[in-house]
Amino acid sequence: MQVPSDLVVELSRAQFAATALYHFLFVPLTLGLSFILAAMETVYVTTGKQIYKDMTRFWGKLFAINFALGVATGLTMEFEFGTNWSFYSHYVGDVFGAPLAIEGLMAFFMESTFVGLMLFGWDRLSKGMHLAITFLVALGSNLSALWILIANGFMQDPKGAVFNPLTQRMELTNFFNLIFSHDAQAKFVHTSIAGYVTAAVFVVAVSAWYLHKRRHVEMARRSLRIGALFGVFSVIGVITLGDALGFVDGSAQPTKLAAMEGMWTTEKAPAPLKLLAFPSDKQQRNVGPVVEIPKFGGILITHSLTKTLPGIKELEQEAVVRIKNGIPGLLALKRYQQNPTDLNALATVKAHQDDLGYAMLLMRYSPDLTKATPAQIMQAARDTIPPVWAVFWSFRLMIALAFLMLIYMIAMATYSLRGQCMAQNFLLRISPWMIPVPFLACELGWLTAELGRQPWSVYGRLPTWISASTHSGSYMVFSLIGFTLIYLIFIVVEMFLMVRAIRQGPDEPHSGSTSPHGVNPNARFAHPALLPKE
Amino acid sequence: MEIYIVLKILWWILLGILFMGLAIMVGMDMGVGTILRYVGRTDTERRVALNIIGPHWDGNQVWFILGGGAIFAAWPTIYATAFSGLYVVMLLLLWTMIIRPVGFEYRSKMPSPGWRNTWDWALFVGSFVPMLVFGAAIGNTLQGFPYHFEWNMTSVYTGSFIYLFNPFAILAGLLSVSMAIYMGAAMLMNRAEGAMYTRSKKLLTLFGVLALVLFTIGGIWVANMKGYVLHNADALADTGPLHHTGTVDVVKGGWLTNYSRLPVLWLLPLLTYISVILGIIVARKDKSHFAWWLGALGWIGILGTVGAAMFPFMMPSSTNAAQSLTVWNASSSEHTLIWMTGWTIVFVPIVLTYTSWAFWVMRGKVKAEEIESDDHAY
Numbered sequence: 049m050q051v052p053s054d055l056v057v058e059l060s061r062a063q064f065a066a067t068a069l070y071h072f073l074f075v076p077l078t079l080g081l082s083f084i085l086a087a088m089e090t091v092y093v094t095t096g097k098q099i100y101k102d103m104t105r106f107w108g109k110l111f112a113i114n115f116a117l118g119v120a121t122g123l124t125m126e127f128e129f130g131t132n133w134s135f136y137s138h139y140v141g142d143v144f145g146a147p148l149a150i151e152g153l154m155a156f157f158m159e160s161t162f163v164g165l166m167l168f169g170w171d172r173l174s175k176g177m178h179l180a181i182t183f184l185v186a187l188g189s190n191l192s193a194l195w196i197l198i199a200n201g202f203m204q205d206p207k208g209a210v211f212n213p214l215t216q217r218m219e220l221t222n223f224f225n226l227i228f229s230h231d232a233q234a235k236f237v238h239t240s241i242a243g244y245v246t247a248a249v250f251v252v253a254v255s256a257w258y259l260h261k262r263r264h265v266e267m268a269r270r271s272l273r274i275g276a277l278f279g280v281f282s283v284i285g286v287i288t289l290g291d292a293l294g295f296v297d298g299s300a301q302p303t304k305l306a307a308m309e310g311m312w313t314t315e316k317a318p319a320p321l322k323l324l325a326f327p328s329d330k331q332q333r334n335v336g337p338v339v340e341i342p343k344f345g346g347i348l349i350t351h352s353l354t355k356t357l358p359g360i361k362e363l364e365q366e367a368v369v370r371i372k373n374g375i376p377g378l379l380a381l382k383r384y385q386q387n388p389t390d391l392n393a394l395a396t397v398k399a400h401q402d403d404l405g406y407a408m409l410l411m412r413y414s415p416d417l418t419k420a421t422p423a424q425i426m427q428a429a430r431d432t433i434p435p436v437w438a439v440f441w442s443f444r445l446m447i448a449l450a451f452l453m454l455i456y457m458i459a460m461a462t463y464s465l466r467g468q469c470m471a472q473n474f475l476l477r478i479s480p481w482m483i484p485v486p487f488l489a490c491e492l493g494w495l496t497a498e499l500g501r502q503p504w505s506v507y508g509r510l511p512t513w514i515s516a517s518t519h520s521g522s523y524m525v526f527s528l529i530g531f532t533l534i535y536l537i538f539i540v541v542e543m544f545l546m547v548r549a550i551r552q553g554p555d556e557p558h559s560g561s562t563s564p565h566g567v568n569p570n571a572r573f574a575h576p577a578l579l580p581k582e
Numbered sequence: 583m584e585i586y587i588v589l590k591i592l593w594w595i596l597l598g599i600l601f602m603g604l605a606i607m608v609g610m611d612m613g614v615g616t617i618l619r620y621v622g623r624t625d626t627e628r629r630v631a632l633n634i635i636g637p638h639w640d641g642n643q644v645w646f647i648l649g650g651g652a653i654f655a656a657w658p659t660i661y662a663t664a665f666s667g668l669y670v671v672m673l674l675l676l677w678t679m680i681i682r683p684v685g686f687e688y689r690s691k692m693p694s695p696g697w698r699n700t701w702d703w704a705l706f707v708g709s710f711v712p713m714l715v716f717g718a719a720i721g722n723t724l725q726g727f728p729y730h731f732e733w734n735m736t737s738v739y740t741g742s743f744i745y746l747f748n749p750f751a752i753l754a755g756l757l758s759v760s761m762a763i764y765m766g767a768a769m770l771m772n773r774a775e776g777a778m779y780t781r782s783k784k785l786l787t788l789f790g791v792l793a794l795v796l797f798t799i800g801g802i803w804v805a806n807m808k809g810y811v812l813h814n815a816d817a818l819a820d821t822g823p824l825h826h827t828g829t830v831d832v833v834k835g836g837w838l839t840n841y842s843r844l845p846v847l848w849l850l851p852l853l854t855y856i857s858v859i860l861g862i863i864v865a866r867k868d869k870s871h872f873a874w875w876l877g878a879l880g881w882i883g884i885l886g887t888v889g890a891a892m893f894p895f896m897m898p899s900s901t902n903a904a905q906s907l908t909v910w911n912a913s914s915s916e917h918t919l920i921w922m923t924g925w926t927i928v929f930v931p932i933v934l935t936y937t938s939w940a941f942w943v944m945r946g947k948v949k950a951e952e953i954e955s956d957d958h959a960y
Contacts, residue, residue, distance in 0.1 A: 049732050109958060116687035119640060120680035126650040130665030131672050137665075138735050141658020142914040146922060149655035152648035153929045161641030161933075161940050167958060168637040172943050212915070215822050216735045217658070219915040385733050388825060517666035518738055527673050534677055538684060545691050 052516040059524035060132045060516045069491050074118035076490050080247025081111045082186035093179045106554035113545050136505050136515035142219045143209040151195035159188025194236050201232025203506050205300040213397045230296045238289040245286050246486035248279030252460050256479035264553045276461035283454045304500035306360045307439040314359040318346025327436040367429035374407030375417050405509040412513050434502040446492035449485050587817045589919040593656040594909045598889050600649050605881045607642035611635050613766020615709025621781045626950045632960040634773045637944045659912040667729050667739035671746050675715040681708035690960050717758025721751035726900030760793035765877045771870035773948050790862040809836025810898045820910035830903040837891040847890045854883030
């Protein structure tokens with residue numbers, strides 16, 4: 049039987065990871081900035097102050113530069129399951145395809161149609177109408193995220209579907225279980241709020257840069273305040289929801305959790321929280337010093353004092369049992385496929401169907417399952433543990449960055465509310481360096497989630513390795529080179545235009561007695577709100 | 583009739599409608615992109631052309647993305663088999679397609695002529711190539727793809743990608759490009775003035791005629807090529823290409839079987855001829871809105887003609903005809919189709935309503951002065 053080669057599997061994974069992480073450089077800013085635009089425009093419509101319209105248009109310009117690449121890179125993702133993960137697409141398409149299609153129909157159409165009107169329709173729509181459109185863009189992009197994360201939620205915790213031995217795929221049985229999966233819901237909120245944090249940091253940091261340069265002060269001051277307030281709530285939200293997601297993972301994906309916590313062995317409940325450790329995947333233990341808070345980990349993850357969390361070695365033993373249980377199931381499936389009237393075979397498949405995926409893990413080492421050795425079974429069982437070092441550190445670094453942003457946002461919001469921002473030279477100067485932080489945190493979050501899901505493409509059901517298309521290695525090299533080249537050009541152009549647009553700054557406000565082009569920069573400092581308080 | 587069979591046919595029709603929407607709406611933008619450098623001689627003229635579709639290309643492009651999603655949801659086996667089998671071609675399509683959004687958004691952000699010129703060429707490639715591949719894919723589908731399935735439904739593609747650029751596929755690709763240019767030219771006539779209007783009018787006539795010529799040659803070709811015929815299939819018992827019922831014959835002229843069984847289907851190609859000829863005539867009388875709608879009908883005729891010939895085949899296999907993917911064996915489960923039908927019934931009317939409204943808001947001629955004074959224009 050033809051299966052994808054190891055090289056093709058690894059290159060397919062690399063390509064998916066690269067294109068998805070790249071796509072997610074643009075998504076979070078869209079998710080959050082759309083709401084910040086809506087907030088600014090709301091102030092414009094309710095107060096009628098021109099400066100808020102100028103703000104909306106300026107940040108809207110940056111939004112558009114970012115949006116173009118989000119759309120472009122999302123387009124390739126829609127097809128990448130089919131091009132590179134053919135077996136996956138067949139195996140779960142009946143379930144996984146639905147949220148993707150609904151995303152297009154319900155959310156992406158709305159977002160994309162109205163974004164055109166938002167950018168081009170200023171003079172053709174009434175104020176209220178335009179504001180409504182901006183809100184619809186924000187709603188559309190966030191609904192988009194909802195459906196994509198429902199699809200992703202299915203990969204993390206397959207709910208609402210059963211395996212059909214005749215069609216050899218998972219089929220939808222309960223749509224509500226699919227969309228209200230705890231993983232999907234917690235992840236949607238966590239991810240979209242991460243987008244709000246990203247946009248808030250972006251707006252605050254860019255505004256701070258203007259303030260530092262004493263440029264566009266009126267607009268920057270107001271943008272900073274809106275961004276900072278939005279940011280404080282968002283960072284608190286993202287941390288809280290991150291905790292909820294960890295709680296969900298704890299029950300649905302024990303191997304991911306064990307990797308996130310570097311728990312090689314089962315520890316007495318409540319387990320300690322490791323702040324620092326150096327997990328070695330090779331030696332299967334933490335090498336070097338461990339810094340931990342006693343009891344805190346168990347409480348944080350299980351929200352209880354008594355629940356134990358299984359360690360990696362215990363989980364491997366459980367995997368051995370499941371692999372052994374899956375073997376007769378998969379063998380019976382083949383018999384049933386050759387003769388669909390063989391009801392004995394069907395009964396065996398059904399009895400073992402929860403562990404079919406585990407037997408597929410073993411197929412990688414022993415294509416003929418009847419000849420599998422205990423060593424091969426152990427090897428497959430070891431595969432059920434994700435790369436601990438990478439997951440452990442991605443997760444910790446993400447959290448560290450979240451707390452860094454929390455401090456930054458609280459500081460900025462406080463000074464902004466007191467009208468003291470202009471005096472915070474240090475804070476203003478370091479602000480541009482804060483811009484990459486949320487993006488990095490988002491990417492680390494995805495690394496934690498998706499590396500932690502390995503070796504599964506659908507947790508516990510379908511191994512990643514068998515999900516790939518049966519391409520030749522040369523196809524994969526070709527596509528990887530192509531993507532790298534195109535995406536490199538794109539990011540260079542995007543960053544260049546973004547930086548240029550920021551340096552140029554907003555159009556001068558048309559308000560006040562001074563002419564738009566002849567503003568005396570010093571006059572702006574006379575504004576009482578801008579003077580540092582005593 | 584069993585509800586599951588009704589749903590399968592319904593989703594075959596919906597897929598057709600989606601393809602038509604894609605061809606009409608995305609095709610129009612692609613047409614503008616293809617003729618951008620000819621219709622717009624100065625930078626300002628090109629900007630006018632880009633701003634005409636500027637507010638709409640993004641929404642239109644969702645037809646393409648939704649196409650991917652809908653095939654995934656309703657025809658997962660096709661999604662899995664077609665896109666992996668056509669790997670190199672799919673990448674060519676996607677890579678050129680993603681140049682477009684970037685081109686639209688970034689072209690006018692810098693004043694340098696070199697920058698803008700580069701993006702104009704990028705937009706040409708990003709418009710011409712996808713339409714060519716779109717048509718060629720349909721052309722290749724008519725000829726069948728070399729693929730089969732292993733016992734566990736792993737699809738294995740055995741052909742080389744070079745073969746996908748065979749003469750018939752190229753012809754189908756050029757037909758699709760011609761229709762796109764017709765539609766793009768009609769849109770430009772709707773909303774541009776002066777020299778651009780005249781040039782678009784010329785192109786509309788030229789490519790309208792070309793489309794009809796290619797459609798005719800293609801038709802004769804199809805009548806003489808090997809087509810697939812399905813006998814004695816049990817539409818309900820077909821649970822996948824491994825458990826197909828009935829037999830598949832591959833015979834010369836096989837694609838005309840449906841037409842001889844049901845002669846009323848000849849109205850579909852006739853619709854194309856009448857609409858496009860009439861479209862050219864009304865465009866010459868400066869009724870370009872009317873010409874646009876007639877062009878859309880022309881597309882419906884073309885894709886309808888292909889669909890009617892192929893039913894119930896969706897993706898014939900040239901190396902294992904019995905495993906060909908059909909309406910009966912390639913769909914998702916009944917439960918999924920029911921849910922998807924529900925979402926479609928609710929949201930398609932809403933989408934069509936706000937899309938029309940968006941075009942209505944942005945109606946009227948795009949003027950050069952407006953663009954030059956607007957900092958946010960493309």
